[in-house]
Amino acid sequence: MKIIVFIRQIVNPQVKLQGVDYFDTSRISEDDLIINPFDKNALEGALKLKDSESAEVTAICVGGIKPSKAVREAIAMGCNDAVEVVDDNYYLEDPMILAKIYSKIVEKIGDVDLIFTGCEEQSSSSYAVPAMLAELLDIPSVLYAEEIEKTVDRFRISHVLEGGRKIVEMPMRGLISCTDSQYFVPRYTSMRGILTSKRAQIPQWSNEDLKLDEATVCENAASLTVSSFSNIVIEKDSYILKEEEPDEMVDKLLAKLKEDNIKLGV
Amino acid sequence: MKILVFAQIRDDKIEENTLGILNKVNEVFKDSEISASLFGSNIKEEWIKQLGVHGAKKVYTIDVPELEYYLSRPNVKALSKVIDEIQPTIIIAAGTVYGEDLLPRVAIRRGVSCAQRITDITKEGEEILFYTPVRDDQAMKVQKITGDIKFVTTRTGAFFVNENPTGEEPEVISVDITFEEKDLLVKHVEIKKAEVTVNLKDAKVIVAGGRGVGGKDQFAILKELASILGGQIGATRACTDMNWVEETYEIGQTGQSVSPDVYIAAGISGAPQHISGIKAKTLIAINTDEGAAIFNYADYGIIGDLHIILPLLKQKISD
Numbered sequence: 054m055k056i057i058v059f060i061r062q063i064v065n066p067q068v069k070l071q072g073v074d075y076f077d078t079s080r081i082s083e084d085d086l087i088i089n090p091f092d093k094n095a096l097e098g099a100l101k102l103k104d105s106e107s108a109e110v111t112a113i114c115v116g117g118i119k120p121s122k123a124v125r126e127a128i129a130m131g132c133n134d135a136v137e138v139v140d141d142n143y144y145l146e147d148p149m150i151l152a153k154i155y156s157k158i159v160e161k162i163g164d165v166d167l168i169f170t171g172c173e174e175q176s177s178s179s180y181a182v183p184a185m186l187a188e189l190l191d192i193p194s195v196l197y198a199e200e201i202e203k204t205v206d207r208f209r210i211s212h213v214l215e216g217g218r219k220i221v222e223m224p225m226r227g228l229i230s231c232t233d234s235q236y237f238v239p240r241y242t243s244m245r246g247i248l249t250s251k252r253a254q255i256p257q258w259s260n261e262d263l264k265l266d267e268a269t270v271c272e273n274a275a276s277l278t279v280s281s282f283s284n285i286v287i288e289k290d291s292y293i294l295k296e297e298e299p300d301e302m303v304d305k306l307l308a309k310l311k312e313d314n315i316k317l318g319v
Numbered sequence: 320m321k322i323l324v325f326a327q328i329r330d331d332k333i334e335e336n337t338l339g340i341l342n343k344v345n346e347v348f349k350d351s352e353i354s355a356s357l358f359g360s361n362i363k364e365e366w367i368k369q370l371g372v373h374g375a376k377k378v379y380t381i382d383v384p385e386l387e388y389y390l391s392r393p394n395v396k397a398l399s400k401v402i403d404e405i406q407p408t409i410i411i412a413a414g415t416v417y418g419e420d421l422l423p424r425v426a427i428r429r430g431v432s433c434a435q436r437i438t439d440i441t442k443e444g445e446e447i448l449f450y451t452p453v454r455d456d457q458a459m460k461v462q463k464i465t466g467d468i469k470f471v472t473t474r475t476g477a478f479f480v481n482e483n484p485t486g487e488e489p490e491v492i493s494v495d496i497t498f499e500e501k502d503l504l505v506k507h508v509e510i511k512k513a514e515v516t517v518n519l520k521d522a523k524v525i526v527a528g529g530r531g532v533g534g535k536d537q538f539a540i541l542k543e544l545a546s547i548l549g550g551q552i553g554a555t556r557a558c559t560d561m562n563w564v565e566e567t568y569e570i571g572q573t574g575q576s577v578s579p580d581v582y583i584a585a586g587i588s589g590a591p592q593h594i595s596g597i598k599a600k601t602l603i604a605i606n607t608d609e610g611a612a613i614f615n616y617a618d619y620g621i622i623g624d625l626h627i628i629l630p631l632l633k634q635k636i637s638d
């Protein structure tokens with residue numbers, strides 16, 4: 054079983070970009086760069102199948118400030134190999150273009166059984182890539198998966214639904230987008246994994262390798278374009294207590310609530 | 320200009336966000352022709368009427384057994400068919416799990432993209448702009464869609480339902496469709512919903528717990544505190560996922576929307592999917608991690624262990 058996981062490197066949402074030009078990433082340090090959290094869930098989903106079905110798992114990262122960090126982490130978690138795809142002419146803000154690039158990657162790798170993605174990207178998400186990719190490849194797909202169970206020849210997948218969950222069955226070739234449910238809680242990297250990842254040869258592909266018609270993946274081809282980004286400043290005058298005895302903090306909180314005329318009970 | 324709203328059903332009613340969208344597009348695109356599509360098996364008269372009352376002039380129905388439960392492929396085919404018929408400029412749906420699944424699929428089949436999870440649309444002259452909050456709501460992304468056909472989904476809760484709608488009975492157009500085996504590769508098995516239902520909408524105080532609570536039994540302290548305060552408990556999806564509490568207590572994008580006076584969030588990280596369901600006058604957060612996003616929204620907070628803080632809080636309030 055051959056599996057591809059698409060991972061994206063993002064700036065940790067805990068890093069406040071407020072007051073900074075949104076595209077000015079010069080103040081970002083390597084520590085601030087993380088694998089998109091849902092994509093680590095996707096890696097976990099694939100690695101579970103590596104453990105149980107001896108699947109072969111390849112992680113793919115397109116773009117990113119320092120993609121080598123992301124793909125090495127993916128290998129450290131247990132992926133067999135990884136590929137970085139970088140081409141300055143690619144316009145990565147439009148999910149349709151991303152989907153075109155991914156479908157070409159899937160084609161180049163060949164014989165892929167399953168594709169795992171995160172259910173959404175937590176940076177400037179388009180929330181649309183997995184659905185579009187499944188359509189372009191014309192393969193069965195289930196989005197927002199919370200649990201995967203293998204039956205004889207199919208997957209039984211439980212996915213998010215308003216007010217509950219829904220269970221569907223999918224053939225064993227297709228695409229699954231993963232949430233951060235308990236089932237997908239990502240494993241830690243192991244010492245051995247880290248050593249393997251340090252030694253790993255990571256191919257870097259550009260459009261020379263993918264041979265997409267540039268005119269279809271550059272900014273001019275985009276149907277969705279960003280006309281501006283602006284910060285939403287959530288500047289709350291919050292009263293946050295820390296590093297005191299619990300007893301004192303609770304007393305202070307209750308006193309402050311009283312002072313501010315906030316009734317706790319009804 | 321023609322606009323098509325993909326209507327959705329939830330709990331045997333037209334889903335609220337669909338009505339909110341009808342209201343919004345009627346407001347922003349005054350002189351446009353607004354239609355709705357309605358798919359299912361045994362579509363009810365009253366749903367069609369309701370769409371009309373809220374501003375749909377025409378309702379395109381496809382009523383077949385294959386559309387009883389949402390599945391991507393059959394819906395892609397159905398919506399594509401209605402689009403062929405109407406040739407709308409804007410196709411818009413509520414960004415529920417189904418809406419966000421469907422529209423990008425139909426869009427890319429027409430060679431265009433889709434703007435998802437918007438919280439606003441504006442029209443200035445010929446230019447239509449779509450607004451999506453990103454990066455855990457820290458920034459607003461404003462986008463344009465080029466071309467004559469624009470696919471859009473909205474963030475749930477973004478638009479108000481008109482309380483006094485004045486629309487009329489819509490024209491109903493029934494559309495035929497047939498499916499092939501390859502449209503039905505993914506199969507519906509079952510839907511699991513909570514057996515008990517609790518209405519958290521009217522709760523004045525909610526003591527909500529997240530993964531940090533640590534287990535089913537540990538929810539006891541939240542229940543005790545809620546009961547002393549005359550409120551209800553609530554939970555994140557992480558807790559319902561692990562069966563620590565019933566699904567009905569889930570708050571957020573796919574759970575209930577609440578607007579209490581006081582919301583105590585204990586062991587909750589503050590994921591956007593959770594936060595989007597809360598409109599509290601006062602939010603109090605208790606979390607061991609100072610960097611947790613919940614503190615961006617909190618009015619009051621304690622950085623500490625909920626297993627120590629909540630019992631103290633309970634004891635001091637009871638005294």
Ligand SMILES: Cc1cc2nc3c(=O)[nH]c(=O)nc-3n(C[C@H](O)[C@H](O)[C@H](O)COP(=O)(O)OP(=O)(O)OC[C@H]3O[C@@H](n4cnc5c(N)ncnc54)[C@H](O)[C@@H]3O)c2cc1C
Binds near residue numbers: 233592
């Ligand atoms: C399509 C979709 C829809 C979703 N809809 C919803 C929804 O409607 N509602 C919802 O809630 N989620 C929803 N989710 C899930 C959401 O993404 C998050 O997984 C979820 O909200 C996280 O829950 P949490 O904060 O409890 O868990 P975590 O993110 O794991 O946070 C746990 C927190 O507890 C803290 N903690 C740990 N131990 C302690 C302690 N002893 N004392 C104090 N603090 C402690 C940690 O520091 C951490 O911040 C949805 C996801 C998807 C993909």
Ligand SMILES: Nc1ncnc2c1ncn2[C@@H]1O[C@H](COP(=O)(O)O)[C@@H](O)[C@H]1O
Binds near residue numbers: 092116151172
């Ligand atoms: N540049 C990228 N490289 C690799 N995977 C990506 C990239 N962008 C998006 N993805 C994948 O697509 C998912 C959904 O992204 P989005 O639709 O933008 O929210 C992510 O969780 C990733 O799995």
